[in-house]
Amino acid sequence: MRSDLQHLLITPAEMTAIDRAAAQSGIDSFTLMRNAGLAVTAAALRHFPDARRFVVLCGPGNNGGDGYIAARGLAESGADVAVFVLGDPARLQGDAARAWSDWSGPAAPISAFEPQAGDVVIDALFGAGLSRDLPDDVVHLIERVNASGVPVVAIDLPSGIDGRTGEIRGAAFATRHTVTFMAPKPGHWLLPGRSLCGTLKVFDIGIPARIVSAGAGSLRLNAPFLWAGWGGDLAASTHKFKRGHLVVFSGDRQATGAARLSAAAGLAAGAGLVTVATGKAALGINASHLTAVMVKEIDGSRELTKWLQDQRLGSFVLGPGFGIGKKARDFALALCDRSLVLDADGITSFQTNPGELFAALAKGGGQMVMTPHDGEFARLFPEIAGDDGLSKIEKAQAAARASHAVIVYKGADTVVAAPDGRAVVNNNAPPWLATAGSGDVLAGIVGAHLAKGMPAFEAAIAAVWRHGAAGAKAGPGLTAETLIGAIPPIS
Ligand SMILES: NC(=O)C1=CN([C@@H]2O[C@H](COP(=O)(O)OP(=O)(O)OC[C@H]3O[C@@H](n4cnc5c(N)ncnc54)[C@H](OP(=O)(O)O)[C@@H]3O)[C@@H](O)[C@H]2O)[C@@H](O)CC1
Numbered sequence: 001m002r003s004d005l006q007h008l009l010i011t012p013a014e015m016t017a018i019d020r021a022a023a024q025s026g027i028d029s030f031t032l033m034r035n036a037g038l039a040v041t042a043a044a045l046r047h048f049p050d051a052r053r054f055v056v057l058c059g060p061g062n063n064g065g066d067g068y069i070a071a072r073g074l075a076e077s078g079a080d081v082a083v084f085v086l087g088d089p090a091r092l093q094g095d096a097a098r099a100w101s102d103w104s105g106p107a108a109p110i111s112a113f114e115p116q117a118g119d120v121v122i123d124a125l126f127g128a129g130l131s132r133d134l135p136d137d138v139v140h141l142i143e144r145v146n147a148s149g150v151p152v153v154a155i156d157l158p159s160g161i162d163g164r165t166g167e168i169r170g171a172a173f174a175t176r177h178t179v180t181f182m183a184p185k186p187g188h189w190l191l192p193g194r195s196l197c198g199t200l201k202v203f204d205i206g207i208p209a210r211i212v213s214a215g216a217g218s219l220r221l222n223a224p225f226l227w228a229g230w231g232g233d234l235a236a237s238t239h240k241f242k243r244g245h246l247v248v249f250s251g252d253r254q255a256t257g258a259a260r261l262s263a264a265a266g267l268a269a270g271a272g273l274v275t276v277a278t279g280k281a282a283l284g285i286n287a288s289h290l291t292a293v294m295v296k297e298i299d300g301s302r303e304l305t306k307w308l309q310d311q312r313l314g315s316f317v318l319g320p321g322f323g324i325g326k327k328a329r330d331f332a333l334a335l336c337d338r339s340l341v342l343d344a345d346g347i348t349s350f351q352t353n354p355g356e357l358f359a360a361l362a363k364g365g366g367q368m369v370m371t372p373h374d375g376e377f378a379r380l381f382p383e384i385a386g387d388d389g390l391s392k393i394e395k396a397q398a399a400a401r402a403s404h405a406v407i408v409y410k411g412a413d414t415v416v417a418a419p420d421g422r423a424v425v426n427n428n429a430p431p432w433l434a435t436a437g438s439g440d441v442l443a444g445i446v447g448a449h450l451a452k453g454m455p456a457f458e459a460a461i462a463a464v465w466r467h468g469a470a471g472a473k474a475g476p477g478l479t480a481e482t483l484i485g486a487i488p489p490i491s
Pocket residue numbers: 015019032033036059060061062063064065066125126127128129130131132133134135155156157181182205
């Protein structure tokens with residue numbers, strides 16, 4: 001498959017529409033189900049050749065249908081198989097009913113299942129069609145299986161994970177392996193879903209790529225092909241101004257380190273020049289700590305406005321350690337028609353009147369990347385943050401639309417969204433990135449990308465990816481300083 005197809009994320013609703021389009025194009029839906037079920041048979045046998053018994057738990061929809069096919073495949077390969085069903089299989093419909101009728105072995109109700117040593121559970125209870133919280137009997141079954149420690153292979157999604165949001169609907173299997181079809185769903189990569197999927201295998205069951213890509217939205221898994229053309233070798237004729245001039249605003253005397261981390265990260269990430277703009281009180285502290293990074297005294301809005309006449313100043317980072325208040329708001333508003341990364345205190349400064357910022361951005365002329373973590377996101381977008389019906393992706397998309405900025409909604413499952421609806425989920429960040437100053441480093445990398453002229457969305461997703469890759473390279477025990485040293489070349 002082409003890399004742009006490999007990195008699609010498809011919501012359950014989109015997948016349903018793709019299935020329908022496949023059927024309309026003449027593809028036999030039972031063939032797709034058979035391919036799906038037999039892919040699970042193969043995965044189960046490959047991962048657990050020594051299983052004493054495969055226990056297939058089959059639900060009331062097509063996920064259950066996949067389970068009956070998998071059960072038959074396992075039995076035909078000579079394995080010991082037991083099938084337990086949720087609900088009355090006589091009420092199954094369509095392909096699932098056919099798969100059930102092809103299963104010639106016994107089936108007992110799920111209440112009869114007691115996990116035993118040597119069992120391997122094939123979870124075919126619910127997949128993309130999970131539409132509400134699980135009933136109590138299923139919750140108890142899942143809790144029993146999880147507590148028993150028997151390995152679980154999930155078909156499509158671990159039952160209980162909402163494929164759209166990654167949320168747990170009452171309980172969910174903690175699986176060793178998940179086999180999904182054609183493309184991953186958001187729930188495979190958003191937390192907590194991601195932590196319960198085990199290894200994820202995406203299996204091509206035969207829907208043509210053109211139907212899949214036509215039915216997919218604008219959601220992707222973050223990967224370098226998404227910013228292709230912005231990396232690569234430098235031209236021999238380049239000079240530092242061509243590589244871009246990044247400005248980072250420093251906080252006051254007692255809070256200057258964060259800006260220096262952003263500045264150093266921006267330089268390491270490829271900005272040709274980096275200047276820390278600082279008030280007079282902190283000028284000496286900044287100057288004594290900086291070498292390749294330059295220092296410029298900027299005390300108030302008047303000096304800033306004058307300095308901004310220099311159009312070679314390519315991008316700005318405002319927020320790390322800056323302090324919350326009017327000065328941050330004034331500076332940010334003065335920079336709305338430039339390329340600005342608004343982080344930390346820069347975001348929080350607009351808590352009481354975010355509309356002031358959004359209105360300035362709506363005028364256009366500039367580009368902004370905002371980099372909130374959960375707390376900052378809730379300060380600027382309280383209604384979106386409080387809407388439990390939305391996934392993290394949908395929240396980031398709604399915030400980007402409302403603010404006219406690219407939103408980097410940080411966390412272990414960072415989501416980047418653009419006002420036009422494009423969004424990526426990032427999956428290369430190790431947990432040891434959760435350390436003081438790590439976000440300042442990210443802001444500096446975004447700033448370096450904006451300084452070299454990258455569009456805001458590409459600048460943001462490339463930065464999130466490089467930040468994650470730097471974290472993986474620096475390893476556990478990294479500090480913000482060692483993270484900067486590990487930033488890989490832009491690919
Ligand atoms: N192209 C592909 O990817 C292919 C995908 N395939 C497979 O199809 C799967 C999707 O199948 P699906 O749409 O039938 O949904 P599925 O997950 O079986 O559940 C629906 C049933 O569960 C019920 N139900 C829902 N929530 C419930 C709850 N909390 N508690 C109790 N019941 C609940 C719901 O009831 P209802 O909401 O209608 O009342 C309905 O009866 C997909 O995951 C993959 O495995 C392959 O076969 C072929 C190609």
